[in-house]
Amino acid sequence: MQSIKLYGYCTSPYVRKTGCFLYYKGIDFTHIPVNPIDPHATLGDAKGTQVPVLEIGPEWRRESSDHARWLDELFPEKPLYPLKHKDKIDEIDRWISDTFLTSIFRGAMGEGDISLQFRFRAWRLAALLSAHTPLPENVRHLWPEQLRKAPFIQHMAKQMDLSESQGDMQIRIFSELLEHLGDGPYMGGLDQPTMLDFAIFPQLVWAYMFGLEEHLSAAGHPIVKAWLRRVFEHLPDNPTLVADNMQVNSLAEALR
Numbered sequence: 188m189q190s191i192k193l194y195g196y197c198t199s200p201y202v203r204k205t206g207c208f209l210y211y212k213g214i215d216f217t218h219i220p221v222n223p224i225d226p227h228a229t230l231g232d233a234k235g236t237q238v239p240v241l242e243i244g245p246e247w248r249r250e251s252s253d254h255a256r257w258l259d260e261l262f263p264e265k266p267l268y269p270l271k272h273k274d275k276i277d278e279i280d281r282w283i284s285d286t287f288l289t290s291i292f293r294g295a296m297g298e299g300d301i302s303l304q305f306r307f308r309a310w311r312l313a314a315l316l317s318a319h320t321p322l323p324e325n326v327r328h329l330w331p332e333q334l335r336k337a338p339f340i341q342h343m344a345k346q347m348d349l350s351e352s353q354g355d356m357q358i359r360i361f362s363e364l365l366e367h368l369g370d371g372p373y374m375g376g377l378d379q380p381t382m383l384d385f386a387i388f389p390q391l392v393w394a395y396m397f398g399l400e401e402h403l404s405a406a407g408h409p410i411v412k413a414w415l416r417r418v419f420e421h422l423p424d425n426p427t428l429v430a431d432n433m434q435v436n437s438l439a440e441a442l443r
């Protein structure tokens with residue numbers, strides 16, 4: 188058996204997504220946390236700085252959606268990208284990559300004063316990162332500012348319509364999510380879980396599990412709650428890659 192390593196920050200939605208692909212397939216892997224203030228120290232010089240990086244034996248690849256297809260090539264059981272649903276998956280995957288996942292960074296975008304809400308969130312993110320790769324106190328203190336300056340977030344901001352308020356954007360994206368879920372049971376109205384479900388699921392639950400959100404807000408909608416329950420059946424109790432000892436809320440209880 189080749190060694191399988193997933194490099195990345197536990198706070199990255201893309202890393203959580205690839206992590207869930209691996210968990211769903213039941214593949215034994217090692218999560219290698221990357222230090223965000225010195226990514227090369229872990230990734231070396233060849234791999235660049237973008238995570239997730241999935242390494243299987245001697246080969247490594249970036250791009251979380253490509254990881255699903257690569258894993259299917261090597262481990263065909265429990266396909267993440269079943270070819271009979273290719274068109275539907277490609278369509279929704281584009282929405283997930285271009286809209287849903289980028290919207291997670293909306294709070295870190297913009298100019299002017301940093302809101303207290305975003306500051307608390309960023310400090311908690313720094314604490315979660317520090318559980319794996321301890322960050323110096325001054326770095327943690329300035330994490331809200333650091334996130335705002337991160338080039339990949341600034342790049343995303345350029346593709347986004349920042350004239351839409353964050354609240355309006357969240358409402359719009361939630362209703363698009365419901366449309367994509369359709370009649371279920373899985374994303375796209377599909378009869379089996381795919382990469383789409385595992386790209387979205389960890390993003391909806393992790394903030395609650397790790398103390399960034401007081402309530403599991405997504406579960407407030409009965410259709411989404413039923414879908415969360417269905418997807419959770421295919422994953423371990425903590426499918427997020429964040430250190431277990433940082434968990435403050437039980438997902439199983441919230442989904443009861």
Ligand SMILES: N[C@@H](CCC(=O)N[C@@H](CS)C(=O)NCC(=O)O)C(=O)O
Pocket residue numbers: 198199200201236237238239249250251252339
């Ligand atoms: N399209 C990529 C996006 C990955 C991405 O944006 N990763 C961020 C972390 S959330 C990153 O590594 N940023 C630092 C960098 O690009 O140097 C994927 O799906 O894997």
